Amino acid sequence: MPDRTRSPRPLFRAMSALSLGLAIALGGCAQMGAFRDEPAPVAEERAQARAGDAESQYRLGMRYNGGLEVAQDYTESNRWFERAARQGHAEAQYMLGSAYYAGRGVAQDMAKAEAWLRPAAEAGHDRAQYLLGSIYLNGWGVEKEPAWGVRWFGKAAAQGNTEAQFSLGVALAAGIGLDRDDAEAWTWLTLAKRAGHSGAEPVERKVAERLHAGARARAATAARNWKPAAADGGYADRPTVRFVQYALGQLGHRAGPSDGIPGERTRTAIAAYRRAAGLSGAPEVTPDLVERLRADLRARAAAG
The missing domain is CATH 1.10.101 (Muramoyl-pentapeptide Carboxypeptidase; domain 1)
Incomplete structure (x- = not known):
């Protein structure tokens, strides 16, 4: 007679482990099959990214971010961005910081946004500088520092970032984080308007009403002669x-x-x-x- 008092749990555990292993194996095969069928450029980028190449990690992140020959997946894009960002890749730092800024594929977290945008901004990345300026100006996730925020607007504006030019013009016109300077405000607002910023013209018009003819002429000359500066994350600008x-x-x-x-x-x-x-x-x-x-x-x- 078989011993019916013995517990079937060991056998159950063994079968469960076998089923789990089979599921993992099948899942892995399916994933490998999916990767095997992907276009050669994607497969090459993936191999290089897995090997630790920061540029490939960034490019693979951009593929997932935009759904370029892969299924769009913000979580996966951020994973690759972070791997590249930790190696000092400025574009990846910006993309990861902007993801935290906007809540794209991650929970919105301005403190983490600041932490990743800052090294990109210090490397001269104009879009990172603009977003970092917004964070400091408004005190989002950090202690509020309007003057420091406007400083970052200035760096981005000098490179030709339209949003930063508009924000700098508004700050100068209102005396936010800087002494009020209508002439320079008009210059930056004019540059933003020329670049197509939809909100610049009405503000520019109001600032112009406060300028006398000589100041406006000088501001117009400054706008006409303006040229974008090289990327700069330093302290002598x-x-x-x-x-x-x-x-x-x-x-x-x-x-x-x-x-x-x-x-x-x-x-x-x-x-x-x-x-x-x-x-x-x-x-x-x-x-x-x-x-x-x-x-x-x-x-x-x-x-x-």
Whole structure:
């Protein structure tokens, strides 16, 4: 007589394990079949991406992002973007940061957006600079820093980013994060309008009403002679100098107009601020100076 008191669980577990293994094997075969049938360029990119090539990882991410010879899959695109972004690929950092910014294939998370957009912006990526400026200007997921946000708008605008040109023009016209400057605001709004920004013309028209003929003529000349600048994520450019001038003025050090031109008054104010803050170094715009100014502006805003 068979022993009916013995538990069938071991046999059940063995059969379950066999079924699971078979399912995994079949699924793997199906996936391999799908990859085997894909176009040669995709297969080559996938092989190189799996081998760790950052550019291939980025390109494969773009394929999934746009549904280019593969099924569109934002989750899969972000997975490949992240692998490339962790290797310092600026375009992948922008795409991953913009995904978190917009909630594309991931839960919207502005803190993560900032973390990925920042290295791309520092590498000179104009669209990353524009989105990063929006984050700081509005305090989305980070401490609100309008002046720092406008600084990033300035960097992107200098490269010809239309949205940044419009946003910079509005900020200058309203005195948001910078001293108000109607003439320069008009210049940037004019450039944005010429590039096709639908919201630029009505704002440009209102700003023009505040300009006298001479100022408007100079602004028109500036717009006519404007040329896009090279990508720049550093600290010696005009938007950063203008941020320093504005910050120094807000903190009680007279640096002259916030025009982005480091003249004698700016250097004198930097020297005085360095002494007061206990910072060594020449009266120049450097990363340590900028970061200390940012911290002091945040403290000032928090104190009311």
